[in-house]
Amino acid sequence: MRKLDFAPLYRSTVGFDHLSSLLDAVNRSDNNAQSYPPYNIELLEQDKYRITMAVAGFTTEELDLQTEKGTLTVKGRHNDDGAQHNYLHHGIAARNFERRFQLADHIEVTGARVENGLLHVDLVREIPEAMKPKQIPIGNGNGKLIDLNKDDRNAA
Numbered sequence: 419m420r421k422l423d424f425a426p427l428y429r430s431t432v433g434f435d436h437l438s439s440l441l442d443a444v445n446r447s448d449n450n451a452q453s454y455p456p457y458n459i460e461l462l463e464q465d466k467y468r469i470t471m472a473v474a475g476f477t478t479e480e481l482d483l484q485t486e487k488g489t490l491t492v493k494g495r496h497n498d499d500g501a502q503h504n505y506l507h508h509g510i511a512a513r514n515f516e517r518r519f520q521l522a523d524h525i526e527v528t529g530a531r532v533e534n535g536l537l538h539v540d541l542v543r544e545i546p547e548a549m550k551p552k553q554i555p556i557g558n559g560n561g562k563l564i565d566l567n568k569d570d571r572n573a574a
Contacts, residue, residue, distance in 0.1 A: 455494070455515055465543040469519065474535035475512055481537060483530055490519040490527060492537070524549075 457471040473481060473494055482493040493516045524546070530539045 454511060454513065455517070457517070467525070467541040467543075469539040469541070471517070471537045471539075472535065473532065473537045475510065476532075476537075478532050481532070483527070483539065485521070485527055488521050488523070490521055490539070490541075492517045492519075492539070 455472045457469060460468045460470065462468055469490075469492075471492060476494045476496070480495055480497060482491075482495070484491045484493075493514075495514050496512060521541070522543070524543050525541050526544055528540045528542050530537065532538075
């Protein structure tokens, strides 16, 4: 197993120390990951995403979506109808599943729907106002602040 060295990252950033443990966890889960059910992750536009999973044979009542602590969990549990089947060939996967997705900061699930055997989960990145870039005023030495947002080109 390869170990990544994050020392160069730590020299120029603050607060990303949890990154190495997150990447290690993702690497471990990738090595043990199941391929069922297949899924796509799409970037629809800036800050809007969609996860699409093939869930043919599952009803909406048999699917469960939850978010907790930055993790989206999708579960599919078939209700046992108790009927005995005499399959000559059983090629349709009808097994239960649980798939987890690590969500980045400020990613929220905005909706989910099942359409033509596909589960679509829509996500959006909503950055709080307090975290958006803002202009910082600079003083000129005599206690007055210079307003950087003001257009001073016409003042001369």
